[in-house]
Amino acid sequence: MSAAATDLDSMLGRRWKRPPLIRRAWLRWTLTLGGLVYLVLAIASVEVNWSRVYEGLDRGAAFIMSFARPDFVSRAGDIWEGLLESLVMTVAASVVGILISIPIGLGAARNIAPLPVYLICRSIVALSRALQEIIVAILLVAIFGFGPLAGFLTLSFATIGFLSKLLAEDIEAMDKTQGEAIRATGARWTQWINYGVQPQVMPRLIGLSMYRLDINFRESAILGLVGAGGIGATLNTAFDRYEFDTAAAILLVIIGIVMLLEYLSGLIRARVR
Amino acid sequence: MPVREISGAKVWRRRSTGEALLRWFGWLVGVAVFLWCWQRISAATTWFFVWDAPRIAGDILDRATPPRWSYIDALWWPIWDTLNIATLGTMIALVFAVPVAFLAARNTSPSVWIIRPVALLIIVASRSINSLIWALLLIAIIGPGVFAGIIAIAIRSIGFCAKLLYEAIEEIDETQVEAISATGASRWQVMVYAIAPQIMPAFAGISVFRWDINIRESTVLGLVGAGGIGLQLSSSLNTLAWPQVSLILLVILAAVVLGEWVSAKVRGAII
DSSP states (O other), X not given: OHHHHHHHHHHTTSOOOOOOSSOOHHHHHHHHHHHHHHHHHHHHXXXXXXXXXXXXXXXXXXXXXXXXXXXXXXTHHHHHHHHHHHHHHHHHHHHHHHHHHHHHHHHTOTTTSOHHHXXXXXXXXXXXHHSOHHHHHHHHHHHHOSSHHHHHHHHHHHHHHHHHHXXXXXXXXXXXXXXXXXXXXXXXXXXXXXXXXXXXXXXXXXXXXXXXHHHHHHHHHHHGGGTSSSTXXXXXXXXXXXXXXXXXXXXXXXXXXXXXXXXXXXHHHHHHO | OOEEEETTEEEEOSSOHHHHHHHHHHHHHHHHHHHHHHHHHHHTSOHHHXXXXXXXXXXXXXXXXXXOGGGGGGTHHHHHHHHHHHHHHHHHHHHHHHHHHXXXXXXXXXXXXXXXXXXXXXXXXXXXXXHHHHHHHHHHHHOSSHHHHHHHHHHHHHHHHHHHHHHHHHTSOHHHHHHXXXXXXXXXXXXXXXXXXXXXHHHHHHHHHHHHHHHHHHHHHGGGTSSXXXXXXXXXXXXXXXXXXXXXXXXXXXXXXXXXXXXXXXXHHHO
């Protein structure tokens, strides 16, 4: 309170200025200067072949125009096959990922799990989060061969890291008194989890699962690039052959499905809340 | 309250018979869908390769260790490129995301019926398509290289940043806006003095968060030819140079962990 008062006194009679975002002057100036130097170096090191870019503008315009007349028909079979495979991978991987991430999420919550279990589960989560999907997919394709199985395993693995971490954080933030009340009735450990913990985290778990389903579909669209099944392979071929109208059709379908999934997950999340 | 009569006494139940049946039916459909999906995956899989997988995995691990440490000298420049793709991409994205967010937020959009849906469509389109696909597209248009990577990251990030930012704008305290408007401030002055200070922490947090994600994404952009360390990864994979692959993966892992650490520190300092 006194600090604010002296601040006010010293500011009396002077013109008001907006307070800066970073209060310490030296830090502000170092960050600004450092940022500028970095920016100059970075932009200088990026080689842009402007004539190539200029040539490409026609193709860019052609691509954007092709959104106006997407070609769903001439490659309908391929698009349908790829899409179905993507959806199948998404659903299967989400189910398996969610089932595995529940025990790992329980183990990664410090207020439930003993220290050794906590450390093991946390390291699984960290590993899964640090490796991005596409790299995992490359390795799994090398090990399991081409096809949707590699994609399915990749998405399940990525789901575990995402969902367990958020679930564990939610469990750690739960209300302890409800758990204690259940404990006081003489409940077993499983009963304690079922009646004391699960009702508190269920709405968020359902919401997160729906969100992850949405992410998994988006990710499944790129796994085909490295041979892990799904619509990505079709899309890649379309780009390689400059069949922009087919590519536009695929992208529109992806956007449509993502919008639909987002809408559905919004509905479900609103209901469980 | 649903009850069941057992020899004359009423016993409490959680759900009525109809509700319980409906739930069971829902579960049945869910399990059936999952099994059907699994069957399709299984049909498209060569199971011989899967049974053989442990041997192959061991073989790859054997070839990949120890990493070829001397190869790191060839990696400094790609690492710098990767950092630039992430940082410049994030910056370009923010420049576009701010106006889009203001157009998409219900309380600042000039027209809720015409402009807001357009802004929301931009956000959805940018968010639904992975940066690798944007990179693929941009390479077809402007040729391979770091520049395509930067633009791909930027396009992908616009939707993400704009979505989080417009949600922050919609949650601002309206009384401050009223107070500034009451002084006779213009629309722009209201934005600068009433809205901007309220969303500044969210804005800084979002940018650092997205930068962190972009570091991850830019490490793999090279797989499709958009510059960065992924280019080296892709060529090492194509020549089956597993010791180089393992070194690159270690570098990527370090970059990701470092990026996350920086982002967590900065966000901790802001919030």
